[in-house]
Amino acid sequence: MATPGILLIVESPSPRTGAASSTWLQSAITPALQSGLPVFVVLGASNPAWERSLDQSGIDWGVCPDSMLGAAYMVAFGVHSNQHWNGWIIDTLGNPTSNPDHYRHLAEGLKHQEGSGECCSSCHYPIALSRCHAFELVRPWQPLDYLSPWSAMAAHKSYRH
Numbered sequence: 001m002a003t004p005g006i007l008l009i010v011e012s013p014s015p016r017t018g019a020a021s022s023t024w025l026q027s028a029i030t031p032a033l034q035s036g037l038p039v040f041v042v043l044g045a046s047n048p049a050w051e052r053s054l055d056q057s058g059i060d061w062g063v064c065p066d067s068m069l070g071a072a073y074m075v076a077f078g079v080h081s082n083q084h085w086n087g088w089i090i091d092t093l094g095n096p097t098s099n100p101d102h103y104r105h106l107a108e109g110l111k112h113q114e115g116s117g118e119c120c121s122s123c124h125y126p127i128a129l130s131r132c133h134a135f136e137l138v139r140p141w142q143p144l145d146y147l148s149p150w151s152a153m154a155a156h157k158s159y160r161h
Contacts, residue, residue, distance in 0.1 A: 004087035004110040004128070005038035006103055007078035009071055010050075011092070022053040028094040029059065035103035038085065041093065042078040043067075072140030079137040086110065088137070091126035098126055 008029065032039045040060045043050065044067035054061045064077040075090055082088070087110035091098055106128035129137065 002084050002086040004107045005082055005085040006032045006089045008041045008091055008093045009074050010043050022049050025050050031098050031100050034100040037107055040078055040082050042074045076138045076140045087130045089126050089128045095125050
């Protein structure tokens with residue numbers, strides 16, 4: 001059976017996030033790489049310096065063409081690109097609370113259950129979701145309901161601002 005993997009979502013540079021260097025990119029990816037799990041970086045916009053850096057490091061990545069529609073579309077792009085994974089640990093690049101042990105713990109939980117993973121109405125990144133959510137994850141335009149993992153992400157987003 002395939003293993004779960006880590007989707008790292010990278011927001012496009014903005015006045016809030018600012019521009020970041022390739023050195024920052026590499027240090028921000030390090031916890032995910034140290035977990036030993038597959039990693040896929042979803043870029044919100046093309047960044048040639050980052051793309052070169054990711055290629056040179058052998059890290060899989062892609063630029064989400066619909067990133068301006070929100071994080072759900074970036075996750076959909078990453079899940080679609082990694083359908084062979086047995087679940088997804090979704091995180092934002094540079095999350096200060098993420099570490100290799102936590103990623104491994106989330107992955108282990110996904111391996112032993114077919115349920116939703118660690119996601120609830122008060123969840124925060126990283127979020128672990130099993131394959132049973134694949135259909136919902138690749139359809140971010142669907143209406144939100146209490147069964148959808150996006151319900152939790154929408155609640156999370158409203159608390160962040």
